[in-house]
Amino acid sequence: MQNFSYQNPTKLIFGKGTIAEVANEIPANAKVLLTYGGGSIKKNGVYDVAKKALGNRLKAEFGGIEPNPRYETLIKTLDIIKKEDIDFLLAVGGGSVLDGTKFIALAAKHTGGDPWDFMVGKSPNPKSALPVASILTLPATGSESNANFVVSRNSTQEKFGGFSPLIYPKFSILDPETTYTLPAKQTANGVVDAFVHTMEQYLTGVGGVIEFAPLQDRWAESILTTLIEQGKRGIDEPQNYEVRATLMWSATMALNGLISRGVPEDWATHGIGHELTAFYGIDHGRTLAVVMPGLWRNQFAKKKAKLAQYGHRVWGLLSQKPGQEGRDEVAYLAIEKTEEFFESLGVPTHLKDYGVDSKEAAEKISQRFTDRGFTSEHGLGENGSIGPKEIKEILESR
Amino acid sequence: MQNFSYQNPTKLIFGKGTIAEVANEIPANAKVLLTYGGGSIKKNGVYDVAKKALGNRLKAEFGGIEPNPRYETLIKTLDIIKKEDIDFLLAVGGGSVLDGTKFIALAAKHTGGDPWDFMVGKSPNPKSALPVASILTLPATGSESNANFVVSRNSTQEKFGGFSPLIYPKFSILDPETTYTLPAKQTANGVVDAFVHTMEQYLTGVGGVIEFAPLQDRWAESILTTLIEQGKRGIDEPQNYEVRATLMWSATMALNGLISRGVPEDWATHGIGHELTAFYGIDHGRTLAVVMPGLWRNQFAKKKAKLAQYGHRVWGLLSQKPGQEGRDEVAYLAIEKTEEFFESLGVPTHLKDYGVDSKEAAEKISQRFTDRGFTSEHGLGENGSIGPKEIKEILESR
Numbered sequence: 001m002q003n004f005s006y007q008n009p010t011k012l013i014f015g016k017g018t019i020a021e022v023a024n025e026i027p028a029n030a031k032v033l034l035t036y037g038g039g040s041i042k043k044n045g046v047y048d049v050a051k052k053a054l055g056n057r058l059k060a061e062f063g064g065i066e067p068n069p070r071y072e073t074l075i076k077t078l079d080i081i082k083k084e085d086i087d088f089l090l091a092v093g094g095g096s097v098l099d100g101t102k103f104i105a106l107a108a109k110h111t112g113g114d115p116w117d118f119m120v121g122k123s124p125n126p127k128s129a130l131p132v133a134s135i136l137t138l139p140a141t142g143s144e145s146n147a148n149f150v151v152s153r154n155s156t157q158e159k160f161g162g163f164s165p166l167i168y169p170k171f172s173i174l175d176p177e178t179t180y181t182l183p184a185k186q187t188a189n190g191v192v193d194a195f196v197h198t199m200e201q202y203l204t205g206v207g208g209v210i211e212f213a214p215l216q217d218r219w220a221e222s223i224l225t226t227l228i229e230q231g232k233r234g235i236d237e238p239q240n241y242e243v244r245a246t247l248m249w250s251a252t253m254a255l256n257g258l259i260s261r262g263v264p265e266d267w268a269t270h271g272i273g274h275e276l277t278a279f280y281g282i283d284h285g286r287t288l289a290v291v292m293p294g295l296w297r298n299q300f301a302k303k304k305a306k307l308a309q310y311g312h313r314v315w316g317l318l319s320q321k322p323g324q325e326g327r328d329e330v331a332y333l334a335i336e337k338t339e340e341f342f343e344s345l346g347v348p349t350h351l352k353d354y355g356v357d358s359k360e361a362a363e364k365i366s367q368r369f370t371d372r373g374f375t376s377e378h379g380l381g382e383n384g385s386i387g388p389k390e391i392k393e394i395l396e397s398r
Numbered sequence: 399m400q401n402f403s404y405q406n407p408t409k410l411i412f413g414k415g416t417i418a419e420v421a422n423e424i425p426a427n428a429k430v431l432l433t434y435g436g437g438s439i440k441k442n443g444v445y446d447v448a449k450k451a452l453g454n455r456l457k458a459e460f461g462g463i464e465p466n467p468r469y470e471t472l473i474k475t476l477d478i479i480k481k482e483d484i485d486f487l488l489a490v491g492g493g494s495v496l497d498g499t500k501f502i503a504l505a506a507k508h509t510g511g512d513p514w515d516f517m518v519g520k521s522p523n524p525k526s527a528l529p530v531a532s533i534l535t536l537p538a539t540g541s542e543s544n545a546n547f548v549v550s551r552n553s554t555q556e557k558f559g560g561f562s563p564l565i566y567p568k569f570s571i572l573d574p575e576t577t578y579t580l581p582a583k584q585t586a587n588g589v590v591d592a593f594v595h596t597m598e599q600y601l602t603g604v605g606g607v608i609e610f611a612p613l614q615d616r617w618a619e620s621i622l623t624t625l626i627e628q629g630k631r632g633i634d635e636p637q638n639y640e641v642r643a644t645l646m647w648s649a650t651m652a653l654n655g656l657i658s659r660g661v662p663e664d665w666a667t668h669g670i671g672h673e674l675t676a677f678y679g680i681d682h683g684r685t686l687a688v689v690m691p692g693l694w695r696n697q698f699a700k701k702k703a704k705l706a707q708y709g710h711r712v713w714g715l716l717s718q719k720p721g722q723e724g725r726d727e728v729a730y731l732a733i734e735k736t737e738e739f740f741e742s743l744g745v746p747t748h749l750k751d752y753g754v755d756s757k758e759a760a761e762k763i764s765q766r767f768t769d770r771g772f773t774s775e776h777g778l779g780e781n782g783s784i785g786p787k788e789i790k791e792i793l794e795s796r
Contacts, residue, residue, distance in 0.1 A: 212640040
């Protein structure tokens, strides 16, 4: 187990009828900007409850934050924030609204230059941010309980992630009933997203060796098993409270930093997936379902020990042969099982299913990583072994 | 899943060589009281490293906090705190030192009355406390990452638990190497303590029904499985870093509040166990090993469904019969397996092993619960069904 530190200050308020608690959590004299997305919160009643609870604190609203929130959209809030003297941001929606609002929180306090500088490493350590909180309506990204965010820039077809301890939400309200009206597609995307987040922190093998961290492994396997068991039910029984609650809690726990303590992390699937979104507009969760199985096959020698553990413990796959001989087989089967799981949720796992030519995508995206200076020795993943060549192979295979 | 809220502000700093980081975490102008126990920290080097890192911040020391820290001991620090104008408490040791120091933190800011008032409900909501932090040297209680503490009062043979959000440690340093020199008995007690903490939040059945919380269940089962797998190794291979690290991390995760979110909790084993410590001085962890199996048998009808799940998932016990018919058998066997596990660590599970007459203990302790107004309808446990009668039965059976 590697050395680590861990601190997560976000207060999570979880359960039925908890939205009105914003009134207890935001100071009475706060000047709040409420941010949201495409307007589903106005249909499902969340907006009304939140608005009533905020009362006079609500000074302005900003809707229309899109999936894969764009710099060009978010930057428009800065005028409102200045004009209304906003001192608190309340994001109501899914991961995109939360991520976008975290970017706004930093951008509003940024001085000297373009706030995009955070994203491209020119201004890596922001000094202050507006306080952010959230009412989550789409379990998927874990943004409600971490200090990460991902923002896209239209003009340059770029999508980058950022991190700052300043933007841990002060609190996040998770009411599973708000997810009853989610379309099946969004529920499925959320399950896949949480599943792959878990994998990025679990399915690693530095030089082929599994890090000794039995509790972290089992916690990750617990999330995976739970998502497999309950994911399809979330689609088939959209108003089953217990199922919705379990999916919501699992997605939060998948990316609040706990399961990655002391172990190597991968994140190559996300790195490649972001490019599929940037170029082709494929939903984030779906890009992950496309990339990950291909990446595992490409990096099989390094990952096979952990794949075998995953296949055995999560899928109950047993080697046909005594001893260790069958482990490669279990590892291969585990990849297939994962693809089948994604497909069973209605999430296709190949580029042609999205109308994208895999050869073209492979060329274009691997070129981008070449341009950014990645190589097979200094590349993505826990071994740094995924460079343009591997990215091309991975995408061609999908 | 029940509604809940969760926030844990403690910063955990985990790993080899991390003790010196106190210098980065405590303000340079702080006036620190360092508290410790029997002096093992002077033998294993922890004291020297901490003292050097604290430098001029260290204004006073207070050693001799005993296992099951006593009010009579702790209260002596108040004069030192006043005299040296102490504004920060650093506890170096195990759960007893931490718990005692948390009590000191509250007592130092208490006005109007005896600080024991917290413990007996006369002053239930302390308004302020000195900041506390810790360097943990004995994984067991989880006190390093929660706001709980347990204190005993010699003059009245009482042992009570308290809670206040004010006493979450600001940070806790967990260096597994500090546990290399722990005696086997203390390692074993710690494993049992963490194991039973997990059980108090997991092995429940309100009216015989298992709460639907698949992720919380699996996380608890992960801790149990890991302690079973690594516990004996901690005793046999005291200087195996990976094993020590895993036991330390497991004990912290067993009682930082996460696995109990949204589920019923029991804590009757602790309630009864505290009395065995108060009357007979049996180590805390050992009292739990005595009480819990008896309590499970006594409450079998209510707990058997979860016992069967535990037996199946953690011990791999399979019913001999098709369908559900064999579940009672699996549930019974799971209790036996648990006793065997404790015994395998060198922790006896019956009162006679500690030279205590079970009939006498049963009388004395059940009388105490009668005096306090408990009944079989308003008693301990997740069903409130453990009153003096049940306590007598449980202890007589041990």
